[in-house]
Amino acid sequence: MVIAVLRERAAGETRVSATPETVKKLIALGASVTVEAGAGLAASFADADYAAAGARIAQSDAAAGADIVFGVQGPDADLLAGAKPGAWIVAGHDPFAQRPRVAAYAAAGFEALAMEFMPRITRAQSMDILSSQANLSGYKAVLIAANLYGRAFPMMMTAAGTVSAAKVFVMGVGVAGLQAIATARRLGGQVSATDVRSATREQIQSLGAKPIFVESVKGIEGEGAGGYATEMSAEYQTAQAELVSSHIAKQDIVITTALIPGRAAPRLITDAQIATMKPGSVIYDLAVAQGGNVEGSVPDQVVERHGVKIVGYSNTPAQLPADTSALYSRNLYNFVAAFWDKDTGRPVLDDEIGTAIRLTQGGKVVHERLTQ
Structure with missing residues (x-):
């Protein structure tokens, strides 16, 4: 049973899908691990560290003979030459944006498993790559x-006078938003936050922040589908825009985190609202790669509008590669270990999780969200 760990090719991708720690654990399960030379360098993991953990270092054709291929982002099909028929390609595949690549996996006979489709159920929490990466993204954004x-x-009180605390507003209170709140509070900011899900009010308060909610129109009482927020009614969006407009003008820093899986990011802040903010204010748009929550945000650039700086990295987790790689690689190890069959010496997926994450099988694209 061979697991291959490939070097990431996507521009700006500094993470790696296995660390020396998880390589050692995978070998302990009974797998053999091949790591492509240089795979971990950008995340501060040297080839010698992987070799010391028991991995074979491949200078080329790292996927040759592999039963499972690990990636952070889904590798192009030409990098999988020599992988066994039916090999699992375990990665964050971004299947809605990368449909041609998913089709290429199917044509090549590979079984692509999208880790970002992992269901948000109790037994899969340790396999949830979106949560592990979003946690550090919220921290880094602040x-x-x-x-x-x-x-x-x-706030600083000095002999020369008092420095006021920065006012920080977090829009979207999922995993990234909660960590953004906690980080801003630790730095001493005066923090407020909002979300379409009414159930997040207590979470905001538990972190010492002020909840800002639309009171006149009902939001989502609990979680949306799969633990995510869903798109709100036009009436709610109008009420939220009015609330944000009055609140955002008083803020120094705004962090936006709102995403809807498979859809463009919802627009939360307009140019007109930016114009009401104080010069020198900063907005970080964590959704910039999916179209952006903020009008005028540009991936990987600092844009200044009306004296306000707007920034958002298209790959915020890649700004903390050592830690995000460590968490991501544990997600993948936990996934493999949870389904490891000692009798066959390989993982065997059950129907619930298999159906949720399997994109291709038997030469076809099989996931219902890609075949409708």
């Missing part, structure tokens, strides 16, 4: 915004 902000974060 640090980047703080670095761009031309003032101090905490």
Whole structure:
């Protein structure tokens, strides 16, 4: 049973899908692990560390003979030459945007497993790549915004006078939003937050932040489908826009985190609203790669509009490659270990999770969200 770990080719991708720690654990299960030379360098993991953990280092054709191929982002099909028929391609596949690549996997006879489709159920929590990566993304977003902000974060009382605390507004209280709240609070910010899900009010308060909610129109009482928010009614969107407009003008830093799986990111902040903010304010758009929550945001650039700096990395987790790789690789190990069959010496998926994450099988695209 051979697991191959490929070097990432996507521009700006610094993460790796296995670390020396998880390689050692995979070998302990009974697998053999091949790591492509240089796969972990951008995340500060040397080839020698992988070799010391028991991996074989491949200079070329790393996927040759592989039963399972690991990736952070789905590899192009030509990098899978020599992988066994029916090999699992375990990665974040971005299947809605990468349909031709998914079709190429099917044509080549591979079984593509999209880890971002992992159902949000209790037994799959340790396999959830979206949560593990979003956690650190929310943290990094606040640090980047703080670095761009031309003032101090905490309130400071000095002999020369008082420095006011930065006012931070977090829009979207999922995993990334909660970590953004916690990080901004630790830095000494005065934090408020909003979400379409009414159930997040207590979470916001538990972190010491002020909840800002539309009261006149009902939102989602609990979680949306699969633990995500869903698109709201036009009436709610109008009420939310009015609420945000009055609140955002008073803020120094805004972090937006709203995403709807398989859809363009919802627009939360318009140019007119940006114009009401104080010069020197900062907005970090965590959804910039999916179209952006903020009008005028551009991936991987700092844009200034009306004196406000707008920033968003298309791959925020890649800004913290050592830690995000460590968490991501544990997600993949936990996935393989949970389904490991000692009798056959390989993982065997059950129907619930298999159906949820399997994109291709038997030469066909089989996931219902891609075949409708």
